[in-house]
Amino acid sequence: MADKSWLKTTLEIAVIVSASAVFGILWNRSLLADAWHGAPAAQAAPAAQQGEALPMPIGLAQLKELHDSGQAVLVDARSGASFAKEHIAGALSLPLEEATRQKTPQLKGVAKDAVIVAYCNGFSCHDSMELGKLLIKSGYGSVYVFEGGLPEWRDAGYPTTGGGR
Amino acid sequence: MKGMRSPILPLALRVALGAVFIYAAIPKIADPVAFAGSVAAYRILPYFWSYLTAAVLPFLELVCGVLLICGIRVRSGALIIGMLNLVFMVALASAMIRGLDIDCGCFRQDGSKTAPWVALVRDALFLLMTAVVLRHERLQARCPLPQSAPPPPVGE
Numbered sequence: 053m054a055d056k057s058w059l060k061t062t063l064e065i066a067v068i069v070s071a072s073a074v075f076g077i078l079w080n081r082s083l084l085a086d087a088w089h090g091a092p093a094a095q096a097a098p099a100a101q102q103g104e105a106l107p108m109p110i111g112l113a114q115l116k117e118l119h120d121s122g123q124a125v126l127v128d129a130r131s132g133a134s135f136a137k138e139h140i141a142g143a144l145s146l147p148l149e150e151a152t153r154q155k156t157p158q159l160k161g162v163a164k165d166a167v168i169v170a171y172c173n174g175f176s177c178h179d180s181m182e183l184g185k186l187l188i189k190s191g192y193g194s195v196y197v198f199e200g201g202l203p204e205w206r207d208a209g210y211p212t213t214g215g216g217r
Numbered sequence: 218m219k220g221m222r223s224p225i226l227p228l229a230l231r232v233a234l235g236a237v238f239i240y241a242a243i244p245k246i247a248d249p250v251a252f253a254g255s256v257a258a259y260r261i262l263p264y265f266w267s268y269l270t271a272a273v274l275p276f277l278e279l280v281c282g283v284l285l286i287c288g289i290r291v292r293s294g295a296l297i298i299g300m301l302n303l304v305f306m307v308a309l310a311s312a313m314i315r316g317l318d319i320d321c322g323c324f325r326q327d328g329s330k331t332a333p334w335v336a337l338v339r340d341a342l343f344l345l346m347t348a349v350v351l352r353h354e355r356l357q358a359r360c361p362l363p364q365s366a367p368p369p370p371v372g373e
Binding site: 057075076084175181199 | 290
């Protein structure tokens with residue numbers, strides 16, 4: 053009797069988990085497809101809730117590829133002092149604070165259709181996401197966020213420049 | 218033991234637990250990218266799996282929350298919530314051990330930070346609530362409450 057009850061509960065759990073998984077995957081299918089492919093596509097960042105456009109996430113491997121081929125403009129969302137200390141080689145500095153003041157920040161010499169990757173101080177830092185949103189609002193079409201930020205880049209042994217630590 | 222037979226406390230805990238999980242699920246469903254960032258911050262799952270978890274987990278929380286509030290398939294819903302809490306606690310403990318200064322990503326995804334140890338204590342409380350709900354369910358299954366007992370045979 054008890055065995056039957058446990059079997060029924062196990063089946064119910066399997067059904068609940070499977071149904072949630074199917075629904076969640078279908079609901080987020082375009083986000084998952086982008087995360088699966090990783091490489092940025094030549095499309096505008098997806099529209100999100102409340103009409104706000106969010107920058108797409110990008111992984112370390114994809115960023116390294118874009119960095120090495122010079123296909124992306126990296127933008128550092130941290131403070132000017134942090135940027136001067138150390139930043140990803142070739143990145144531009146646009147602190148979130150300054151970008152927020154400007155409201156529609158512009159990157160000098162960067163075309164609106166360029167691939168832009170914002171980063172900051174890793175997963176606990178949300179400045180890159182906020183900067184990415186501002187850049188999209190300013191009319192930049194392909195904006196991505198490297199959530200691992202400088203720590204992940206540095207830990208992977210990839211090139212950084214600056215005054216040193 | 219007597220308290221466990223009273224339906225008031227387990228009912229209140231069941232509804233509260235369900236409400237908490239629905240409240241936790243909605244902001245994650247609304248902002249899956251931010252939640253994926255929170256999951257990735259634990260540095261446990263590979264890149265794509267952070268997004269898959271961010272896509273599926275909030276819906277599982279939502280479904281279980283609704284089941285608990287509605288009183289449907291309570292044992293299954295509570296067991297899933299219990300297991301989720303255990304997984305969250307292991308992940309939080311691992312983040313604490315590794316010294317990661319991250320937001321737990323439990324509720325709001327607006328960049329505000331809840332320390333891992335606070336989230337760990339909170340999850341332990343939710344686990345305790347789940348245990349009470351499950352115990353009440355088990356007792357009810359073994360020995361239904363008097364109002365649902367069959368009437369005595371006629372002539373006795």
